[in-house]
Structures are given as C-alpha cells and as structure tokens.
Amino acid sequence: MTQDEKHIKRINKYLTSINVLYDDLVREIALLVVNLKVSEKLFRFKDYSRITKAVSEALITYNNGLLSKINIYTEYEWDFANQKVNDLLTDNLNGIKPKIPAAAYDSKMREISKQSQNKKALEAFQERKNGKFTVSERVWNITKQAKENLEFAIDDALKEGMSAQDLARKVKGNLNDPDKLFRRVRDKHGNLVLSKNAQAFHPGQGVYRSAHKNALRLASNEINMAYRSAEMERIRANSDVVGQKINLSPQHKVFDVCDELQGTYPKDFNWLLWHTSCKCFRTMILKSQSELITEINNGQNLSPEASKNYVGDVPQNFNKWVNDNREMIERRKSKPYFLEENKKFVK
Structure with a gap:
C-alpha cells in the first residue's frame, strides 16, 4: 500500500470518529426531549424553556468536538505528509551516498530535517479563510444547521410513549434523508408555517441539506488539503x-x-x-x-x-x-x- 493510499484509509478512519460525535449529539438531544409534552405547532427547542440551556450545551459540545477533531486530524496528516517527503528525499540521497563526501551527505540530511519543521505553516493553514469563512466559522454554521435538522427530525419522530433509545433511532433515520423529512414536515404543517425555516433546507450550491454530510465533507476536505499543503510546502522549499x-x-x-x-x-x-x-x-x-x-x-x-x-x-x-x-x-x-x-x- 502506497503512502497516499494509507492517507485515504486514515481519512476514512477519522470520519468514523466524527460519525460517533454526531451519534452522541442525537442521543443526548433525544434524552432531553423524549418526555416533553409537545404542542401541535412546528417543533422548536426555543419553545421549551426547561431544555434550551441543555440543548445549547450539547450543540456547543458537538461544535467544539468537531472543530477539535478537524484540527487534530489535519495536524496528523500534515506530519504524515512531511514524513512521506522525508522518506522520498532520504531514499534518493541514500542512493548516491557512496558517491558523495560524507560531510555533504550529512549536510543534505540536516537540510531535509530542517525543511520538515514547518508548524507555523500548519497553523496558518488551520486559521486561513477558505472563501469568506474560516474553518471555525464553517463548523459553527454546520452546528446551526444541525440544530435545525434535529428540530425537523424530532417534529416528525416524537410520539407519546416512545423511549429515548427509540426516539434517537427514529431521529437518526430521519436525518439520513432530509429531503423526504422536509416534505413530510411541510405536508404536516403547511408552507406558511415553514417559510421562515425553509432556508435551512436550501443551503446553496455545493452544500448538502444534511448537516452531518456537510460535517463529513468539511472534515475530509480539510484533512486531505492539510496533507497536500504540507507536500506543497516541501516542494517549494527543496531545490532538488x-x-x-x-x-x-x-x-x-x-x-x-x-x-x-x-x-x-x-x-x-x-x-x-x-x-x-x-x-x-x-x-x-x-x-x-x-x-x-x-x-x-x-x-x-x-x-x-x-x-x-x-x-x-x-x-x-x-x-x-x-x-x-x-x-x-x-x-x-x-x-x-x-x-x-x-x-x-x-x-
């Protein structure tokens, strides 16, 4: 398996942990709402004061967890890319070692090592703006979309006598297909009621209606780009x-x-x-x-x-x-x- 194939395999592993993060959010929210006496109007967390603080805390935990994982995994892949380039340049240098002076070989090896000390470039990558937004701002937008997705899913799923476990399962099932979910909730409440909230389900070109899919895509892209950015830094730095x-x-x-x-x-x-x-x-x-x-x-x-x-x-x-x-x-x-x-x- 090549280094790049291992890189893709690691990304898929990282995304599994982001799935767990979202599952934890769904379960926590289900526990909070399962015993609520809900009205017939469209479900909104803000209408139930006794859970609003706990819901906000759960969403902040999700937001911070997602941002933390993206930063951790981008650093991992930045380091893996550096090691990949180190190995390539070192192998190339070892191939000519018997034909050059020992002092020149040692000097070249030190140069390779020095070029991999590029943590400031990693920090700049993590803090950059991609378009109008930083990664932190994109994660926050996903968190707000997750809240709206959850409200629609709970509205459709919540029934009397349902356990928190069953509710979490039903909510998660709803979230897997937000297009169908939106149509069901719209039919239930009518377009007039939904007009202020429909924007959440028209997020724009290149963006999913599912907050979780957007989280996975953002994480995957950032991790992959960190790896490629580290490669690019090394390409620029080395005249060989x-x-x-x-x-x-x-x-x-x-x-x-x-x-x-x-x-x-x-x-x-x-x-x-x-x-x-x-x-x-x-x-x-x-x-x-x-x-x-x-x-x-x-x-x-x-x-x-x-x-x-x-x-x-x-x-x-x-x-x-x-x-x-x-x-x-x-x-x-x-x-x-x-x-x-x-x-x-x-x-």
Missing part, C-alpha cells in the same frame, strides 16, 4: 524537486475534471485538489541522481531550472480545459481554487 505529476486516484471511476487535468506540472503550480472530495495524488519529480552527484561533488546548489527533468509549464490539456470552460468559469461567482491560486499559468 523540479516538478510534480498529478495522478488519478486508483479509486477514480467516473470521468470528470480529474481525467482532463491530470499530468505534469511546474513545482510552483499550487495544487491541493481539483474539486471537493478529490482523491487525486501527486508524485514529485526530482533531479536525476547523476545531476545530484555532480552538483554535490562540485560544491554547488543549482536551481531546479538546471535539471533536464525541470518542468517549466503546465501541460497542454490544462490550457485546453481552461479554454473549453472559459464561459463557465467567467459566470461563476467563486472560481475554482486551482485557477485562483495559479493565475500566472492561466493563458
């Missing part, structure tokens, strides 16, 4: 890396933008993903071993441009994709990340 190749994931089955844009790119092409939930991966293009031996033995530290392996421009299929999709790109309010970050390569 002269390019990068963006490859399709082995799990990739459906033809899409990933197929159209795969290929060999310059080392300063800023790539983390092609689209949300993208699982493509990168391989680094290095100076040849003969070039590295000559360079080190001559006491040089040549730029990447000096290598015969140097990649100086984007592939033609990238230019073709930009030209073929120019009208779509210009219409979009939010441009694809890889275009915004690589304007000098967009012809």
Whole structure:
C-alpha cells in the first residue's frame, strides 16, 4: 500500500470518529426531549424553556468536538505528509551516498530535517479563510444547521410513549434523508408555517441539506488539503524537486475534471485538489541522481531550472480545459481554487 493510499484509509478512519460525535449529539438531544409534552405547532427547542440551556450545551459540545477533531486530524496528516517527503528525499540521497563526501551527505540530511519543521505553516493553514469563512466559522454554521435538522427530525419522530433509545433511532433515520423529512414536515404543517425555516433546507450550491454530510465533507476536505499543503510546502522549499505529476486516484471511476487535468506540472503550480472530495495524488519529480552527484561533488546548489527533468509549464490539456470552460468559469461567482491560486499559468 502506497503512502497516499494509507492517507485515504486514515481519512476514512477519522470520519468514523466524527460519525460517533454526531451519534452522541442525537442521543443526548433525544434524552432531553423524549418526555416533553409537545404542542401541535412546528417543533422548536426555543419553545421549551426547561431544555434550551441543555440543548445549547450539547450543540456547543458537538461544535467544539468537531472543530477539535478537524484540527487534530489535519495536524496528523500534515506530519504524515512531511514524513512521506522525508522518506522520498532520504531514499534518493541514500542512493548516491557512496558517491558523495560524507560531510555533504550529512549536510543534505540536516537540510531535509530542517525543511520538515514547518508548524507555523500548519497553523496558518488551520486559521486561513477558505472563501469568506474560516474553518471555525464553517463548523459553527454546520452546528446551526444541525440544530435545525434535529428540530425537523424530532417534529416528525416524537410520539407519546416512545423511549429515548427509540426516539434517537427514529431521529437518526430521519436525518439520513432530509429531503423526504422536509416534505413530510411541510405536508404536516403547511408552507406558511415553514417559510421562515425553509432556508435551512436550501443551503446553496455545493452544500448538502444534511448537516452531518456537510460535517463529513468539511472534515475530509480539510484533512486531505492539510496533507497536500504540507507536500506543497516541501516542494517549494527543496531545490532538488523540479516538478510534480498529478495522478488519478486508483479509486477514480467516473470521468470528470480529474481525467482532463491530470499530468505534469511546474513545482510552483499550487495544487491541493481539483474539486471537493478529490482523491487525486501527486508524485514529485526530482533531479536525476547523476545531476545530484555532480552538483554535490562540485560544491554547488543549482536551481531546479538546471535539471533536464525541470518542468517549466503546465501541460497542454490544462490550457485546453481552461479554454473549453472559459464561459463557465467567467459566470461563476467563486472560481475554482486551482485557477485562483495559479493565475500566472492561466493563458
């Protein structure tokens, strides 16, 4: 199993713990509401004063737990990416060890180690704004959506004599398909009653009606991008890396933008993903071993441009994709990340 395949496997494991976090929230809320005497109007936590504080605390616990897990797992994958690059560069250096001076070998090894000490870059990644919002703000928006999802689900599920366990099971089942849930609640109460709350079920392009699905997607993307960002930091820092190749994931089955844009790119092409939930991966293009031996033995530290392996421009299929999709790109309010970050390569 490659390092990138292990990375994807770890993401799936992390998402299991986020599932547990949401299950805990549903169970706690079910315990709070199971014995309520509810009115016939649309269920809202704010209408039941004796539980509002406990509900708020449960939601804050969920919010803080989700944010904490995202930060912890992004740090894990940042470190794994650093180790991946360390191993690649070290293996390459060990391949020429007998042909260069011991002092030069030791110096190169120290340089590799130093380049992996990039925690400030991790902090900047975790605190950055993606579009208009930080990760913390996105998590809070998901928490507010979770509250609204739960209110709709409880409205549909709550019946007299139901145990907290049964209620939690019914609520969770409702939450698995919020489209059907919304239609049932709408039919029960009418559009007029729901008009102020319907926005929660029209969250916008690229966003799910399910808060939990949005939480999983956010966590998966952030963890994956942390891994790719750490790789990118190392590519920029090391002059022995002269390019990068963006490859399709082995799990990739459906033809899409990933197929159209795969290929060999310059080392300063800023790539983390092609689209949300993208699982493509990168391989680094290095100076040849003969070039590295000559360079080190001559006491040089040549730029990447000096290598015969140097990649100086984007592939033609990238230019073709930009030209073929120019009208779509210009219409979009939010441009694809890889275009915004690589304007000098967009012809």
